Amino acid sequence: MTKCFCFASDIIVRCVTKEVFEPMSEFQILHQAEEDLFYVALEDGQRAYIKYRRSDSKSAIAQVDFWTTFVPETYRGKGLAALLVQHAFAWADSENLFITTSCWYAAKKLEQRKLEEQKIEEQEPQRDDAV
Numbered sequence: 001m002t003k004c005f006c007f008a009s010d011i012i013v014r015c016v017t018k019e020v021f022e023p024m025s026e027f028q029i030l031h032q033a034e035e036d037l038f039y040v041a042l043e044d045g046q047r048a049y050i051k052y053r054r055s056d057s058k059s060a061i062a063q064v065d066f067w068t069t070f071v072p073e074t075y076r077g078k079g080l081a082a083l084l085v086q087h088a089f090a091w092a093d094s095e096n097l098f099i100t101t102s103c104w105y106a107a108k109k110l111e112q113r114k115l116e117e118q119k120i121e122e123q124e125p126q127r128d129d130a131v
Contacts, residue, residue, distance in 0.1 A: 027080060029087045038088050040080065046072045050084045050106065054097070063098040066106040085109045 027040045027048075039049035048071040055063045066088055071081045085106050092099050101107040 027083060029084065031091065038084055038091070040084065042072065042075060044074075046075075048072060048075060048080050048084060050081075050088045050103070052088065061098050062096065063100055064092050064095075065100045065102055067102040069103050069105045081105055082109065089113065 029038055029040055031038050035051075036053060037049045037051045039047045041047055050066055050069045053065045053067055055061075066085070069081050069084060071084075086109070088106075089099060089110070099110060101110050
C-alpha cells in the first residue's frame, strides 16, 4: 500500500491506494472516480463533495478542473470544504495533474496555496551557483 502525506496549513491528509482516502479528522473522504467526485458521507445521510472534470489523456498536459464544492448548510463553517479541497488537490498532485478551478471556493484555496508556496520559496536561502 502506497501512502503519501500532504501538508498544508494545519491540516494533514493521508492518502492511500484503492481510491479510499482517510483524513486525520472525524471525516472520511471517499473518492468515487466513476462520478468524478470526492465526498464525505455525513451522519444524517447527506453528502459534502467536490466534483471535478479530468482532461482526456490525449491532451499535452494532463489537467483537472475542480468545478463545484458543496457542503450542506448545517455542516458549513467547520472546515469541511477546506478539507475536501485540500484532499482533492493532494490527489491531483499525486496524479501529476495540472490544477484548474471553475469553483470560486477551490480557486480561493488554490490562490492561497500558491501564496504559501511562494512564501516558502522566498524563505529558502539563495544559492550562489557561480564558481
